[in-house]
Amino acid sequence: MTNTQVTLIQIDNYGPWTVTPAPRRETDLQTLQSRLFADLSQQIGAHGGYAFFTRFDNIIAVTNGMDVPDHARIQESIGNRYPVTISMGIGLGETPAEALVEATTRLQEQGSAQDQDRREVLLGSTLNPTERTDEDIQIAHFDVIDATGKYTDQLDAFSTFIHIEQGYATLMRHLHDEYGGLAFFVGGDNVIAVCPELETPEYEAIIEHVESTANVTLQVGVGAGSTAHDAGMAAKHGLEVCREEGTRVEGSLAD
Numbered sequence: 001m002t003n004t005q006v007t008l009i010q011i012d013n014y015g016p017w018t019v020t021p022a023p024r025r026e027t028d029l030q031t032l033q034s035r036l037f038a039d040l041s042q043q044i045g046a047h048g049g050y051a052f053f054t055r056f057d058n059i060i061a062v063t064n065g066m067d068v069p070d071h072a073r074i075q076e077s078i079g080n081r082y083p084v085t086i087s088m089g090i091g092l093g094e095t096p097a098e099a100l101v102e103a104t105t106r107l108q109e110q111g112s113a114q115d116q117d118r119r120e121v122l123l124g125s126t127l128n129p130t131e132r133t134d135e136d137i138q139i140a141h142f143d144v145i146d147a148t149g150k151y152t153d154q155l156d157a158f159s160t161f162i163h164i165e166q167g168y169a170t171l172m173r174h175l176h177d178e179y180g181g182l183a184f185f186v187g188g189d190n191v192i193a194v195c196p197e198l199e200t201p202e203y204e205a206i207i208e209h210v211e212s213t214a215n216v217t218l219q220v221g222v223g224a225g226s227t228a229h230d231a232g233m234a235a236k237h238g239l240e241v242c243r244e245e246g247t248r249v250e251g252s253l254a255d
């Protein structure tokens with residue numbers, strides 16, 4: 001059984017801030033958002049967690065191994081260095097989707113994302129260190145087979161982008177709705193998914209669904225661990241085996 005700890009990070013009252021006292025330059029907003037994501041990725045990564053940029057004003061992180069004071073230090077540091085503050089809701093669940101629902105509810109109960117008075121909320125409970133196991137997180141690292149040869153070197157860049165995004169859109173919805181997994185585009189042709197405990201036939205069915213729906217062919221490396229980093233590294237090694245052996249699903253799986 002997986003036991004994923006998910007943190008939802010939300011920029012406080014960001015919508016109004018982007019237009020106060022007048023609309024701010026778009027490139028400044030893009031710079032702020034990408035720097036904030038880089039900062040959170042580095043700080044959460046230093047604890048073995050993974051952060052995903054998602055919508056930039058809402059960032060989703062897998063934070064197994066981090067306690068509430070670890071979160072508080074990051075929140076304080078962002079508040080000291082940026083013109084915006086962040087709120088954090090932490091959730092636990094048997095599936096990553098369930099954990100995210102709990103994390104989201106923690107913030108929503110304190111008020112709207114655009115509530116002037118809801119600032120630097122930090123709520124939720126973290127995993128008991130004595131109950132952590134090497135199976136707490138399962139990460140699936142998906143990659144489009146030969147994206148360079150089929151798309152990048154053949155089509156114009158926007159047509160390639162549409163193919164990759166269509167594959168991602170199909171995968172993210174299917175994994176979430178059918179299995180309670182959370183899939184995130186991480187660049188190039190790569191998608192990293194935080195999954196419940198799935199096995200080879202399920203990954204084969206997922207790949208088949210994306211191929212028949214979006215005409216994009218995927219391979220996947222799967223790894224388990226007590227932190228996102230450990231599970232994610234094992235998944236990357238699984239993907240290397242796919243590339244070497246020409247297989248579609250590899251990694252720490254039951255069969």
Ligand SMILES: Nc1nc2c(ncn2[C@@H]2O[C@H](COP(=O)(O)OP(=O)(O)OP(=O)(O)O)[C@@H](O)[C@H]2O)c(=O)[nH]1
Nearest residue numbers: 143144145146147148149186187188189190236243
């Ligand atoms: N975030 C992230 N991006 C990656 C990773 N590996 C590759 N990429 C991205 O994916 C792009 C394509 O690289 P590959 O996936 O190795 O190329 P490919 O042509 O699909 O070849 P195969 O994966 O071997 O089928 C690169 O330009 C990177 O942008 C990874 O581990 N993480």
